[in-house]
Each structure stands twice: as C-alpha cells, then as structure tokens.
Amino acid sequence: MGSVTQKLGHPHPATYVGKGKLEEIKGLQEDLDYNLLLVDGELAPAQIRNLEQALEMKVIDRTALILDVFARRAQTHEGRLQVELAQMQYRLPRLTRMWSHLSRQGVGGVGLRGPGETQLEADRREAQKRIAFLKGQMEQVHRHRELYRARRKDTPISIVSLVGYTNAGKSTLMNQITGAGVLAEDKLFATLDPTTRRITLPSGREVLLTDTVGFINNLPTQLIAAFRATLEEISEASMLIHVVDVTHPNATEQVQTVKETLEELGVDDRPVIYAMNKVDRLTKEQRAELREVAPKMGVPSDAIAISAQTGLNIEGLLNAVETVLEQEEGFVPVTARIPFNRSELVERFHTNGRVDERDFDENGTTLTGWLPERELGQFTPYVTLDGTHPNGHDVNVVSDHSGEVTANSVN
Secondary structure (H helix, E strand, O other), X not given: OOOOOOOOOOOEOOOEOOHHHHHHHHHHHHHHOOOEEEEOOOOOHHHHHHHHHHHOOEEEEHHHHXXXXXXXXXXXXXXXXXXXXXXXXXXXXXXXXXXXOOOOOOOOOOOOOOOOOOHHHHHHHHHHHHHHHHHHHHHHHHHHHHHHHHHHHHOXXXXXXXXXXXXXXXXXXXXXXXXXXXXXXXXXXXXXXXXXXXXXXXXXXXXXXXXXXXXXXOOOHHHHHHOHHHHHHHHOOOEEEEEEEOOOOOHHHHHHHHHHHHHHXXXXXXXXXXXXXXXXXXXXXXHHOHHHHHHHHOOOOOOEEOEOXXXXXXXXXHHHHHHHHHHXXXXXXXXXXXXXXXXXXXXXXXXXXXXXXXXXXXXXXXEEEEEEHHHHHHHOOOEEEOOOOOOOOEEEEEEOOOOOEEEEEEX
16 A cells, blocks of 8 residues: 655664654555555564554564465465464564563462462463474474485485575476476465475486475574475475576565575575576567676576476476586496396486487397496496596586577586
C-alpha cells in the first residue's frame, strides 16, 4: 500500500522510528487504508507493543514475516519440523519480555514454599520442552541424511547443487533438467526441502543434481540453524550452479547475498558455474550486453546464459558442468579391457567416467575414455593410461551472446 523510510543513527528504542515519523505513518492510514505494518528489520517485543498501541493495528517484523511464509510453504514432515523449531526459538525470548509485567502469584498448599509459578514461567517451560522435542526430531532427520549420504559414498558419484537467491529459478531449472516435478512457482521460498535426482550429462556420465532452499539477505540465524539438514546437502556437493535472475532489479545484491551465505556455510571453496537465468525475458540488445553487464553484478563474464523456463542453452550448461567436474576430479585418459565376468566395472566406467569408444571381442569389453584418478585402483589390472595427464591445465568455460558454449583446455 505504501512505504516510509527514515535515516537514523540507530533505531528508536521504544518505537523503532522517531516520534515525527510515527505520526507521519499514522497520518497515512486515512489515505492508504492499510491494516498491517511490516517493519523491514527485527523488532524488540516492546517496540512491537508500542507501535501496535500507537497505530491500533497488527505490526510484524521481517523475521516474523519470513517465518510465516516458511510456515505456509512447508509441505513435508521435515519442512514443518524446521519451521516450527525456528518459530519457537524466535518466540521464546519475546515471550519472556512480553509477559515480564506479570507478578508472581502466591500459591498455598502443604509442602510448597515461597512464591508460586507465574503463567510466564509455565509458558516458557512448555516452549522449552517443545523446542527440545523438535530438536530431537531434527536430529533423527540429520542421522537419516547421514546414513543416506554414507550409502551414496559407497558408489562414488559426483553431486552438483543448485544454489541461488529465492525465486531465481532453481526449481524450474531442476524440473527442466530432470523432470522431477518439484514445485516451481513465482513466489518466495517455494522450495523448502532438498530434492535430489540422478541426471545424465551429455557424455553419458551420471551425476546427482540437488535443489536447495533459496537464500535471502539478512536470513534470521534461527532459520539457518533450523535448516541445517537441508543446507548440509550443499556441503556434500562437488560443485555448485549459482542461478542468477538477471531480470531482477536487485540482482547484484542477490548475488552478493548468496556468496556471503555460502561463505558462512563454509562451502565457498567449491567450483561454481554461474547460470544467468530468465534471459528469455530480455531483449536482443540486453542479451548482447550480458557479457559486459555480468561483472557489474559480481558474476564472471563467462557465465552461461540460460532460460530454465524455455530450456534455452541447458545443453550448454550441462557441457560446462561436465568440463569443470572433469578438471576438478583429475580425469585421466585411459583404455580399459574388461573381461565379461567383471561387467560391473563397465557400468562403473559409464557412471563415474566418460566413454568415448566401446568395442567388444571374445575376451570382453574395451572402453576408451576418461576416468577420475580416484577410480584407477578399481580397474587394476585392466587399465592402461593414454595420452597426457590433464592435471595442471586450466579450463575456460566460454559462452557467447547466442548461448553457445565452448570449453577450452589451456596450459
């Protein structure tokens, strides 16, 4: 309905904004006929109470709004646990201050000494019990995910995680690549739970692609804690695809927020490919300027221009993913002559490496291609190394304005 800003050295301790600004906000009620005040910051309980008394309407702060949006989006058992835990942790200290005006009520009876328990203390005790229960439930989720990840490690397969600001198009990209059917809507935090699907790269190699919860600037710390199990999926990733909404007016700030969040999570050391999404909404002139505009957003000029909605240049993005993975994992050119009684190695070669040629004879299957160094031991004594070891080379991933992608290995 409208917005009001004020420059202050620090928020007013009683009403967040100054007295004159509060009168201005109150005066707008007749013109705008609004019935809710949202403050883009975190309010103390006393500030909320004072603002509500002055305006005679509901007042919520940024954290409460984000929690409410999360609560509306939570669909799975895990998602609901995460949101409720965050809400309880947010409300507990406010419960203490909001009810601090209550006096202790004396309670008589045999065996009781001193003042009795206040309603505040009873509420706090119940809230703390609920928080303890929810944390226990989340620990079970955490252990389940640990077991799942341990099983994945038994069959080494690279993991690629989609990260980005909320509503950047991660779930739409996930659906475009995998057909996963993840909820993808034009709204904040449409995805709260991670979704992982196996995908096949252009060479035939298989990797796992994970969709994660979107980031937002000034994300409340209790939400980061509550979504630990979800965010841990990112820590398992071999590389990240940072999806950027190039049409958003605050794209630069969004890119920086994601970078800072990844740093907080300790995963900023992962190789990253930037996917400049929603280019289908740009004019030809705007697309042509992307390479120049990208650095101003904090994005490398070799970022991949895509449209998750239309499928534009998805193949180019997957080619870039494959190039970076092979460089990071130290792919070595090999020829493997595998007897028929070791057919599981043929499948392992296809899953974890890249097959360029395949031949059969009476002795078995001969595969020519590339394998990560870590896999060479599994194929002894069937493998011979071919060509030059690629380690020490740099890979440049280049995208031109038309969306075509090339990957060049240079000394």
